[in-house]
Amino acid sequence: MFLVTGATGNVGAEPVRGPDAPVPDGARPVLGGLDDPGTLAGARDAGVRHVVLVSGGSAALADMSDPISRSLTLSERAVRDSGMAWTLLRPRAFMSNAPRWAPRLRAGDTVRVPFPDAPAACVDPRDVAAVAARSLVGRDPRGRVHELTGPHPRDQLAVLAEMLGRDLRCVGLTDGQARAEMERTLPAEYVDAIVRPDVQEVTGRPPRTFRQWAPAHAGAFR
Template identity: 40%
Template sequence: MTRSAPTILVTGATGTVGREVAQRIPARYRVRLLTRRPEAVGRTADHIEVVAGEYADPESLDRALHGVDRALLVTADVGGDHDTRFLHAARSAGVRHIVKLSGASVSDPGADDLITRWQRDCERQLCASGMAWTLLRPRSFMSNTLAWAPTISSEGRVRALYGDSVNACVDPRDIADVAVRALTEVGHEGEAHVLTGPNPISAVQQTKLLAELLGQQLTFEELAEDEVRAQYRRRHPGPLADALLRSAERQRAGAKSRVENTVLRVTGHPPRSYAQWAADHLTAFVQAA
């Protein structure tokens, strides 16, 4: 690594995608990880620096962005101002290129829930920032099914809403592979990459695959809408709970079934299947008890 090597900032460095991105950026780049919990990062390679900070702390953003050429932006404050704060600090610091993790629903004209509107607004802010940009628009993460692990290990059961509706969900490792390409190659500026797995799959089909891999019988239990609404509202503010339900309804309507070839086109390898993802993470379902 030379002194002139570009510096890449990865936000959300302990999250599902950010952690994978940090592991994949070649050692010829300087990598800086921004996180509220540096202790959660663990051991890092020599070319990786970990800095403490958060979007609500302008001074920590300024420190993290000093000397940065490119950045991966991951935010989760639905309806909040984290994107606004970060983009202001990045522009002031002279960052040239932002790769933004968004969502595939922004391009669905029938999607108008709170989360999708927020994602669209965040994208608009980035595109109007004056910095080069790349948008990553993944479908649901395959890793979301880790939420089933406790009931799989304790009851041999999966509970979910709309069990037969399909989603072209994507392996977070494929999202990370595309993100690294966008951060380290030319030609991704001004692009919106929609990221999917190789085929649409339902919760019932995922349950069957997990049963085969685990070598045990699993039962799928369809949850009622009212039951799921109550669960969501115990965990989230009402508007966010309603947005999650509307998103599930769009999936039931078939809006999340389209498969794209973006992962293959950008990385040169086909997207990983749910069976591949599950096989690689099987111990998480066994150890949840």
């Protein structure tokens, strides 16, 4: 038996349903939270042996003054201290965040982005789900922290422009302004698009590219 928290979200929906599969027979919703020691103790007492937590890169900062870093750090600590085997997944920026540009694209052909000429090693939520599934049912060792990224992509806006058949342009902050803003809250992996090998090491295949992700989500940009 497997429990998937956040089963209606971008990552959680993938191991439950996959892109086309129906909801499995016998699946039912329950309430709980992996940052709640009571929930974790209940899971352990019920026979759960292994927890895979989708966290984030900000957990590495352990910055208790930042609400995002604090939440992720405390969740990771709770899982590590639960008495169950654990695997931590720290995905970087998600490809599924790209629809944030949709309102501007509906209004015109220009969007404002930080680092308009820099690549970002965004990861497809399906790859995060694939690593989670392999960690649960495969031979991936317990007690590991996986830093999940996609490959170095082509510019995402260029991919969208080609897919939509539009002449899209981006304008943004200077590199210095954008870096100063991002470095206040984000770890270096976000700022410098450091590519990690974990997706391929766990799944046995390269991470999906933005070009592979975009066609299934084209409707969000039209």
